[in-house]
Amino acid sequence: MTVASQASTKFVVTGATGYLGPWLAREIVQQFGPSSITCLIPKVLPPIEQKSLDYLQRLGVACLECNLMKCPVLEGDLPSVDVLIHMAANTRTDLPESELQVNTVGTKHLLDTFRHSLGGKRVLLTSTSAAIDRDSLPLSPLNEDSPPHPRTGYGRTKLKAEAILQQKSREDGFYYTTLRLTTLYGPGMRGGLFYVLADWASRGRLLAKLNWPGRASFIFVEDAARIVLWFSLAEAGRNQTYFVSSGETYSVGELAELISRKRKGRPWQFSLPQWFWKTVQRFIWLPVVKQVVPWRLANVIDDSLLCDSSRMRLVYPGTLTKIDAGLNRTFGPDTLEDELARALA
Numbered sequence: 001m002t003v004a005s006q007a008s009t010k011f012v013v014t015g016a017t018g019y020l021g022p023w024l025a026r027e028i029v030q031q032f033g034p035s036s037i038t039c040l041i042p043k044v045l046p047p048i049e050q051k052s053l054d055y056l057q058r059l060g061v062a063c064l065e066c067n068l069m070k071c072p073v074l075e076g077d078l079p080s081v082d083v084l085i086h087m088a089a090n091t092r093t094d095l096p097e098s099e100l101q102v103n104t105v106g107t108k109h110l111l112d113t114f115r116h117s118l119g120g121k122r123v124l125l126t127s128t129s130a131a132i133d134r135d136s137l138p139l140s141p142l143n144e145d146s147p148p149h150p151r152t153g154y155g156r157t158k159l160k161a162e163a164i165l166q167q168k169s170r171e172d173g174f175y176y177t178t179l180r181l182t183t184l185y186g187p188g189m190r191g192g193l194f195y196v197l198a199d200w201a202s203r204g205r206l207l208a209k210l211n212w213p214g215r216a217s218f219i220f221v222e223d224a225a226r227i228v229l230w231f232s233l234a235e236a237g238r239n240q241t242y243f244v245s246s247g248e249t250y251s252v253g254e255l256a257e258l259i260s261r262k263r264k265g266r267p268w269q270f271s272l273p274q275w276f277w278k279t280v281q282r283f284i285w286l287p288v289v290k291q292v293v294p295w296r297l298a299n300v301i302d303d304s305l306l307c308d309s310s311r312m313r314l315v316y317p318g319t320l321t322k323i324d325a326g327l328n329r330t331f332g333p334d335t336l337e338d339e340l341a342r343a344l345a
Contacts (some may be wrong), residue, residue, distance in 0.1 A: 009233070010080040011037045014068070014110065015087030016056055017049035019190050020126070020181075023225035024085070025056055026340055031229070034060035038079040040088070041065055048190055055343040068106030072113040083232045084123045086110060089161075093130065093152045093295055103157035104164065111168045118174040124232040125165050127180045129217065129243060129305045130155035137285045141217075141308040144241055152295050162241070169239070177237035179228060182245040182307055186221030186330050187341030193252070193300075194218070194259065198331065201260040208260060211271040212252035212300045213281070217245035217307040220321035220329075227316060234315075242312040246320045252300040258323065262331035277301070 011028050015021050016039035028037045039056055043065045056063055066073045068088060086107060090100050111123070132142050135149035150156045162178050169176040185194035193216060200208035219227070227244055231237035250258070257269060281302045284293045299305050313320070321329075328334060335341060 009036060010082045011085060011232075012040065012079055012081040012083070012114070013037060013085045013087065014040045014066070015089065015126070016063075017041060017045060017052040018087060019052075019184060019188070020087060020221060020224055020228070022052045022055045022340060022344065023186075023221050024087075024228055025059055025061055027225045027229045029059050029061065038062040038064060038081075040073065042088075043067060051344050055340065058343070068102050068109055071109040073106075073109050074113060078114060078117060081114060081117050082121055084110075084114060084118065084121070085126075085228065085232055086123065086165075087126045087228075089126075089158065091128075091154060093154045095153055097153040097157055100153050100157045103154070104160045107161040107164050108168075111164070111172070115168070115172045118172055120173060120175075122175050122177065122232055122238070123165060123169070124177040124179065124228065124237070125161060126228065127158045127162055127178050127241075128155065129180050129182050129307050131159040131162060131180060134304050137281060138303040138306065141303070141306045142243065143308040144243065144311055175238045177231050177239075178241040179231060179312075180241065180243045180307070181224060182217035182219055182243065182305070182309070184221050184224055185218055185326065187335055187338060188344030189221075189330070194255070194330070197252070197256045197259050198263065201256065201263050206270065208256050209268060209270045210253060210256070211269065211277075212256065213274075213277040213302070214252050214298075214300045215249055215303045215306045216252055216255060216299075217243075217305060217309065218248075218255075218323075219245050220326040223318070223321050226318055227312070230316060230318065236315040243307040243309045244312055245307050245309040246323070246326075247309055247313055248323055249306070250323065255323075258327055259331065262327050 009032055016025055025037060039061055041063045064074060089103050129142060130152060131150055132146050132148045133150045133155050148159050150159050165176050183193045189195040283289060284298050284301060
């Protein structure tokens with residue numbers, strides 16, 4: 001598959017002050033120059049995202065204030081756009097749908113704002129494996145044909161955002177790409193599975209020493225940025241949906257051990273027998289129990305969010321970072337060798 005790589009390509013990006021955003025902005029600037037990208041930034045930023053904004057400004061990219069809960073989302077003239085990359089979202093999995101409307105209403109408002117500029121163009125939405133999820137004990141990895149059964153407000157709103165994108169694509173004549181990202185990790189993490197495991201390990205928590213059996217899918221943040229950019233331009237991304245992961249399979253317990261080794265040397269582990277874990281896995285899917293078990297806890301006990309990304313990896317031409325190299329860059333002595341990692345530290 002070929003990628004359109006014209007120097008005049010104009011990108012508009014939401015969510016650029018999130019964790020993935022600065023990595024994507026850097027990729028775009030390196031390939032197309034700073035004048036090629038406009039980042040839509042919330043008027044009020046949480047303190048954790050101020051470093052990202054500072055980095056974007058040092059890159060020399062345009063940053064415009066927006067409000068996804070109003071339409072139009074921007075005041076004044078709209079920036080030129082060939083590729084609209086929509087990453088802005090509220091990713092809290094503990095909130096109800098009513099408090100996550102930016103994921104649905106915000107997506108609609110953004111597309112409505114740019115509708116007259118998008119004919120024949122590309123819109124890429126970053127979604128999540130939580131939009132598909134499970135309704136029973138996992139027997140195989142999720143793939144693009146898996147029926148959706150989201151169990152959180154976050155997952156449900158992202159699934160609805162996917163549907164809004166496809167509907168607007170038909171109505172307004174643009175091409176869409178949906179990338180369902182798995183767990184991101186890398187320098188400067190702000191949350192997520194790897195962040196939690198590292199925090200447990202640094203505090204010597206027993207939870208970091210358990211042989212958690214649930215298997216996880218993940219992708220190094222720099223790889224994710226390159227994948228988003230490639231699929232936003234490639235024919236292989238046109239009107240397609242892909243799961244995104246490195247394709248490696250590790251249990252959460254194995255990841256915890258690897259992270260502990262990077263941070264503290266050889267860790268002590270406490271292994272519970274497999275019969276115990278299999279009993280727990282069946283127990284948490286009992287009709288009454290599954291309504292009360294915390295979603296994140298369930299995901300380290302079984303394979304609920306294990307994804308098959310082979311379809312993506314068949315067409316994506318780039319090399320993906322293996323877990324050992326990724327953890328070295330995240331926790332090893334070279335953690336801050338990257339100027340972007342230093343900026344976000």
